[in-house]
Amino acid sequence: MTVTFDPVHYKNTTRTQWEDAATAWHTWGPTLEDWLGEATTLMLDAAGITTGSSVLDVAAGAGGQSLAAAHRVGPSGQVLATDISPAILEYAAAAAAAAGLTNVRTRELDGERLDVDPAAFDAVISRLGLIYFPDQPGALAGQYRALRPGGRISAIVYSTAERNGFFSIPISIIRRRAQLPPPAPGQPGPFSLGGPDAIEDAFRAAGFRTVGSQTVPAPLSMTHAQDCVRFERESFGALHQMLAGLTPAQREQAWQEISTELARFEGPEGFQGPCELIVAWGMK
Numbered sequence: 169m170t171v172t173f174d175p176v177h178y179k180n181t182t183r184t185q186w187e188d189a190a191t192a193w194h195t196w197g198p199t200l201e202d203w204l205g206e207a208t209t210l211m212l213d214a215a216g217i218t219t220g221s222s223v224l225d226v227a228a229g230a231g232g233q234s235l236a237a238a239h240r241v242g243p244s245g246q247v248l249a250t251d252i253s254p255a256i257l258e259y260a261a262a263a264a265a266a267a268g269l270t271n272v273r274t275r276e277l278d279g280e281r282l283d284v285d286p287a288a289f290d291a292v293i294s295r296l297g298l299i300y301f302p303d304q305p306g307a308l309a310g311q312y313r314a315l316r317p318g319g320r321i322s323a324i325v326y327s328t329a330e331r332n333g334f335f336s337i338p339i340s341i342i343r344r345r346a347q348l349p350p351p352a353p354g355q356p357g358p359f360s361l362g363g364p365d366a367i368e369d370a371f372r373a374a375g376f377r378t379v380g381s382q383t384v385p386a387p388l389s390m391t392h393a394q395d396c397v398r399f400e401r402e403s404f405g406a407l408h409q410m411l412a413g414l415t416p417a418q419r420e421q422a423w424q425e426i427s428t429e430l431a432r433f434e435g436p437e438g439f440q441g442p443c444e445l446i447v448a449w450g451m452k
């Protein structure tokens with residue numbers, strides 16, 4: 169059987185799935201910031217974000233990293249938080265307002281069609297977003313255009329499936345049960361930029377210079393494996409998309425198997441889900 173990848177269908181499904189997961193992603197916000205905090209700080213540093221910077225956040229989600237950037241740039245700077253899902257951006261806007269930040273704007277934008285003024289930003293950031301774009305070269309070309317000369321990009325992606333068991337184990341269980349083919353090279357997915365040099369090569373191909381990257385161990389620490397299952401079950405849009413072809417009973421069985429498999433990462437210190445991130449950067 170030949171399975172063809174339809175980028176338009178994929179994009180529409182992605183949008184719907186994140187509209188549905190928006191509330192959960194927001195609710196799990198404190199967990200996200202604990203888990204991704206170190207990598208996020210490194211991303212903001214690598215993007216050269218400082219007082220007064222103008223920052224474009226691509227695939228901003230509920231705004232965790234947008235708010236971190238907004239605190240850093242201060243009242244003289246600004247952050248434009250963009251995402252394909254308007255529902256998730258509402259949480260980003262509300263969080264900025266609740267934090268008293270007046271320097272954050274939100275805009276529904278497909279990260280592959282960045283309708284912003286050219287050379288308008290000092291920095292572009294994207295946390296766990298680029299991996300889900302079907303046309304990564306096109307997206308990076310748009311991000312390059314959005315930056316002023318000398319401006320910097322920095323992004324966070326997952327490294328390989330082998331080093332991200334907290335996510336790759338659920339994916340492989342669901343893939344087997346839903347009889348889904350493995351992703352072909354070049355297709356979007358959590359590990360699409362995780363291979364050796366993949367994101368650096370993508371940045372260089374888009375025209376960025378002084379490109380570099382750093383691997384950041386980011387184990388997902390929770391009390392029990394069940395907490396991780398609940399986190400992924402509620403808020404990981406990619407898993408929902410993969411489960412769509414199963415009946416409710418089959419989905420339940422898949423989650424049961426995931427719970428059993430993830431329980432092996434539970435020890436006296438609690439659950440430590442294997443996760444490794446890459447923070448990559450470049451300059452225009």
Ligand SMILES: C[S@@+](CC[C@H](N)C(=O)[O-])C[C@H]1O[C@@H](n2cnc3c(N)ncnc32)[C@H](O)[C@@H]1O
Nearest residue numbers: 186227228229251252253278279295296297300
């Ligand atoms: C894993 S979440 C990350 C959200 C946020 N950056 C964070 O780290 O909390 C992925 C986000 O990518 C967004 N997304 C997926 N495809 C997109 C696209 N083509 N353009 C813009 N955003 C997209 C989703 O709506 C979702 O908010």
